[in-house]
Amino acid sequence: MEKSRAILSTNQKIGRGIISFITVLFSLLMLYPIIYIILGSFKENQELLLGGAKLFPSKWVIENYIQAWQTANFSVYTKNSIFLGIGVMLLTVITATMAGYVFSRKKFKGKEFIYGIFLAFMFVNVGSVTLRPLFELSVKLHLNKSLWSVIFIITGTGQATYIFLCRGFVNSIPKELDEAARIDGCTFFQTFYKIIFPLLKPITSTVALLSFRAGWNEYILPLVFTMSNDSMRPLTVGVNMLKNNGDGAAAWNIMFAGATLAIIPMILIYLLFSKYFMQGTTAGAVKG
Template sequence: MEKSHTVYSKKTKVIRFLLVVFMTVLAALTLYPVIYIVFGSFKENAELLRGGTKLLPEKFILGNYKKAWQKANFARYTINSIVISLGVMIVTLISTSMAGYVFARKNFKGKELLYSLFVAFMFVNVGSVTLRPLFELAVKVKMNTSLLSVILIAAGTGQATYIFLVRGFMSTISKELDDAAKIDGCTFFQIYYRITLPLLKPILATTGLLSFRAGWNEYIMPLVFTMSNEKMRPLTVGVTMLKNSGDGTAAWNLMFAGATISIVPIVVIYIFTSKHFMSGMTAGAVKG
């Protein structure tokens, strides 16, 4: 009995060791490009043009950040990115919390079919195929001159995933609360607003963070919608323009400096909201 227990313990240790090694390698592969960009932002452009995988710069150049900030309208780009990200987050939180609540609590004809279609679209990415019709639609309704079209379209692309998470989290909330509220005279919307919504804070924190990140990282759509108006560009678009600001060569050092500036806000948000993000993500995914 002791021998089998010893063998089992050895197998467990080996599995854990292999798991740690695998996760370490995966983390290294994930973080290496980000670390390379951060250190690359302190390098001379000539050093970057020579290539190589060396992380630390031969000489730290702090002036790259100053040049990047001066050559690009970063203050305006930052405001645009914040407007887009907050807009996407607010629209997503309102629409997905309501949709998740309805799918979890309301019975209506075709509900399961409609929900199945939503879930199916979680695995479908049409990407740039829809850009042309969406842009033409925005032009027809005269929405292509503001960031509102980018916000609404970007918010709509992630609805299926967020509705899936919210509905899954709703299954952890007892329906007896709804019944008690009905006895007290609450309507269906009042139950959502007064009872359910405050209990959805963990999953809404997760949804808010994911949607904010999606809005912040959006590139193709803002690029298309802001081609004729430089003042509407977000950071993701503005950063790529820095590459062409060199004297006859690609200014990778300035682009890396701009990219580093653009990733700082989202990293800070992750640090302060990681606890709520993990708890909401786990509950919504497992119960869904």
């Protein structure tokens, strides 16, 4: 049985063609830096320093990866990045889902005002201004000797967007479930983790992926907090140090090889969980 096709006018065809062209153009602009780094990791350093518009290497050099792995302590850096990413992810999922549930269901004085402040911080980025006070605070709390200080800071400063998504998703869940749980004797918190939290799988997957990426890709905070301890460095900091291994010139080929090794896990994770990521983002943003 043949499927019926909608008949498009000339203007509709032109409009779709323009949208498709813009989509492809922006996709190429987004992918170009990644492709350039991956292909650049197989080039000789001299070829990278000379520049040029040639994307593919004149000579494919596999030794860049061997040198990058041997020069940088990749096993330690990878372990630190995994610890940082998972730590941020777990804390964020717990705090963001609980806060989203409270802002959606709980009634208390000043709720909308506090929630409005959280939303305002979605558009405010204080950047490196807070680095010094945060570092001094971590020293006073004796947290500067581990990556826990970085985990707490990343988790705390990235809550606004995650709470917004979680609150929106919780709003889409019927309140009759809360009422039924309350009749059965569940407390507010029991209702959350027994009834509501299992239903938050799509948005939880989205928050987990975004927060893991935030922890994995963070550079400034780990750089500042691990200056005195090389064994605490994650991949983002360790890879950047590779460019100083050249003989008088920046070793971009080695750094590109290290960067490729560092971004592969993140790409694989996104490919595996992209379906849940899109479902959660759409549900959390639209239903809120």
